[in-house]
Amino acid sequence: xxKDSTKTPAATTRRGALKTLAAGAGAASLPLWxxxxxxxxxxPIRIGFQVHRTGIGAAYGRWYxxxxxAAAQLINESGGINGRMVEIVAEDDGTxxxxxxxxxxxxxxxxxxxxxxGTLFSHVxxxxxxxxxxxxxxxFVVSEGHHVASGMLNRYTLQPGITDVKSxxxxxxxxxxxxxxxxxxxxxxxxxxxxxxRDYFTAAIEAQGGEVLxxxxxxxxxxxxxxxxxxxxxxxxxxYHVMVGPAVLTFVKELGEFFGPSRPEMFGFxxxxxxxxxxxxxxxxxxxxxxWEGNPRYAQADQSEYDKLYRAAVGVDANGASVSxxxxxxxxxxxxxxxxxxxxxKAGMEASGYAGPGDRAKLIEAVESMTDxxxxxxxxxxxxxxxxxxxxxxxxxxxxxxEGGKLVLQHTxxxxxxxxxxxxxxxxQPL
Amino acid sequence: xxxxxxxxALHGGLLGLLFVLQFLLPAYHHGNLARVMVLASYAIGYxxxxxxxxxxxxxxxxxxxxxxxxxxxxVNLGGVAPAPALIAGVLAGVVVSAxxxxxxxxxxxxxxxxxxxxxxxxxYLAVLYFGAYTRGDEGFVIxxxxxxxxxxxxxxxxxxxxxxYALFAICLLLSLWVVQRPFGRVLVAIxxxxxxxxxxxxxxxxxxxxxxxxxxTISAAAGAAYGLLFGYVGASFAxxxxxxxxxxxVLLGGAGTVLGPFIGTLFMFYLIxxxxxxxxxxxxxxxxxxxVLTLFAPQGLAGELRSRIWRWLP
Numbered sequence: 012x013x014k015d016s017t018k019t020p021a022a023t024t025r026r027g028a029l030k031t032l033a034a035g036a037g038a039a040s041l042p043l044w045x046x047x048x049x050x051x052x053x054x055p056i057r058i059g060f061q062v063h064r065t066g067i068g069a070a071y072g073r074w075y076x077x078x079x080x081a082a083a084q085l086i087n088e089s090g091g092i093n094g095r096m097v098e099i100v101a102e103d104d105g106t107x108x109x110x111x112x113x114x115x116x117x118x119x120x121x122x123x124x125x126x127x128x129g130t131l132f133s134h135v136x137x138x139x140x141x142x143x144x145x146x147x148x149x150x151f152v153v154s155e156g157h158h159v160a161s162g163m164l165n166r167y168t169l170q171p172g173i174t175d176v177k178s179x180x181x182x183x184x185x186x187x188x189x190x191x192x193x194x195x196x197x198x199x200x201x202x203x204x205x206x207x208x209r210d211y212f213t214a215a216i217e218a219q220g221g222e223v224l225x226x227x228x229x230x231x232x233x234x235x236x237x238x239x240x241x242x243x244x245x246x247x248x249x250x251y252h253v254m255v256g257p258a259v260l261t262f263v264k265e266l267g268e269f270f271g272p273s274r275p276e277m278f279g280f281x282x283x284x285x286x287x288x289x290x291x292x293x294x295x296x297x298x299x300x301x302x303w304e305g306n307p308r309y310a311q312a313d314q315s316e317y318d319k320l321y322r323a324a325v326g327v328d329a330n331g332a333s334v335s336x337x338x339x340x341x342x343x344x345x346x347x348x349x350x351x352x353x354x355x356x357k358a359g360m361e362a363s364g365y366a367g368p369g370d371r372a373k374l375i376e377a378v379e380s381m382t383d384x385x386x387x388x389x390x391x392x393x394x395x396x397x398x399x400x401x402x403x404x405x406x407x408x409x410x411x412x413x414e415g416g417k418l419v420l421q422h423t424x425x426x427x428x429x430x431x432x433x434x435x436x437x438x439x440q441p442l
Numbered sequence: 443x444x445x446x447x448x449x450x451a452l453h454g455g456l457l458g459l460l461f462v463l464q465f466l467l468p469a470y471h472h473g474n475l476a477r478v479m480v481l482a483s484y485a486i487g488y489x490x491x492x493x494x495x496x497x498x499x500x501x502x503x504x505x506x507x508x509x510x511x512x513x514x515x516x517v518n519l520g521g522v523a524p525a526p527a528l529i530a531g532v533l534a535g536v537v538v539s540a541x542x543x544x545x546x547x548x549x550x551x552x553x554x555x556x557x558x559x560x561x562x563x564x565x566y567l568a569v570l571y572f573g574a575y576t577r578g579d580e581g582f583v584i585x586x587x588x589x590x591x592x593x594x595x596x597x598x599x600x601x602x603x604x605x606x607y608a609l610f611a612i613c614l615l616l617s618l619w620v621v622q623r624p625f626g627r628v629l630v631a632i633x634x635x636x637x638x639x640x641x642x643x644x645x646x647x648x649x650x651x652x653x654x655x656x657x658x659t660i661s662a663a664a665g666a667a668y669g670l671l672f673g674y675v676g677a678s679f680a681x682x683x684x685x686x687x688x689x690x691x692v693l694l695g696g697a698g699t700v701l702g703p704f705i706g707t708l709f710m711f712y713l714i715x716x717x718x719x720x721x722x723x724x725x726x727x728x729x730x731x732x733x734v735l736t737l738f739a740p741q742g743l744a745g746e747l748r749s750r751i752w753r754w755l756p
Binding site for chain 2: 064065102103107108109112113116117119120121133134137138140141142144145156158163164165201202203204206230231232
């Protein structure tokens, strides 16, 4: 466990408040409840941060950690939440659902956290959310999984800082069909993440008048891919790939060897290459191909003022790498979710007048009542629309092209492109 | 006091202590102990095969997952109530362990370890392959409303504790009873010298198969209970990691002792929980502790107790 409480010169500290009280002539006449209220509100707001420090999600966890600490520092420098400092209480979930659930219990019962927050991998979220619901601990996830909006989880689990895979995938179909081709072959890992892409994209491209010629599911234990490529139909216009994990470099290299100089158009999800340098040897084949990005990794020509501030606060350079180590590539397409979620927690606590764990239900209701989230320093990735019934946020998606070993933004989807009918109404569940 | 009386006092004392702790422990440790009791039941199952029969399995996650998915799929797809779903989980364990036993017991030693490991890996991949039903690696939630058994909400902390306690007590007493019976004695005889047991006229294969089925069934019961009590069923519980865990717990606590699995599970749980508060390299601390224990207490904690103080310890 690590703690980070960033001080702000502007805020009232407990010691300062006590000195003032002691010195003030009228202090003795204050009723007892007022003194208690002062002591209570001087306590920091404790945010349990469930982080992938170890396990398969460690690269994401490292950047989620940096982003979270930077956001907490900014919030504290701006006066905290309701005048109280934010303290991040981080615990490693080992990218494991069992440990994730234990960590949530630890936040609620041992660390006395006000809320839980943070984790990415879907199985950890799904394994942890039931415990958060039972413990009535508001649990803000940054997972991009569809599990929140699908209705699988509970009223105490929300995803207000990052869009979900269903909305991301369906928003890609118009661009792919209009610019790259209508006959698609999908290559995806044969587990839940890949199946989500298979199901949502297939439906979305068909709605655009296109079709998926072949679904090629790659077993998760596979280390070489050449034998799968002959299954790609000859008349394929676009290859849609979402390979993830360490084998992605082999995948790209072998795909390049298979097609040589004449390849169909290629569209992929950057998830495969988060924390990986696009200019890495072996990835040359990706030149000219397109990627979904949750947030453009490379600072674009028309970079917003908010992205500039956010990038500087987290310590990311214009190429999406750490300012202290150009080889340490960030998970830029996802990690903004931590920043934005912390700002949503702040906004929710301020709207509900949150004073302590007794107000957790009010916090949930306050977040549920949110709708428009304008593009701002609190939402540097772009404007968003929150759906209080499904506990899921919707936002712009970015499509970039690899040009000269860098990702250059080509298209920004509208929020409307990402919307789909509600599948659940969590507000009907008791608090 | 006779050895039997001491044995009853010790094991009864542990169960009594665990019962009383329900009312004393703070919320966090209360929840932890419920979890430890279910996992210790899994370790008890493992101990029947490894500790008492000498069969080193590297594939017990297959049984744990069989119970978990037997229960979880019955609830999620079949809409079955928790009690029959638990039975479905246990039955899945019986079937899978009998099938595995019939095949894997044709091998011995290292080959047995490899065969069990491969079967477990096949089970894990099957969970991923049938993702349309199992939700693959993501897994699925057993909703609170689906966890109400005979009007008792198993998501309530006190109810969950008592359910875990009941499972642990049954597994502990069953284990104690089995190792005192002739069947259990024959298992120990097989562990000590299989050829001699066979020469004495015991049907070694049948006894070993019985041990595999009993071990697999207890493990499956623990898996089913874990899913039901904590509301989540996922493929990670079928991964190789969850085959190694019970081995570590049993080795730490003392293989071939009835109390060892509980001691080892409790020790390992808190070792990881506390060391993760100090460093992100907590698995290193766990690893060093394991090496030290293996060097200085090769029979595990309860095993050392038996060899040094309590020679009557079953």
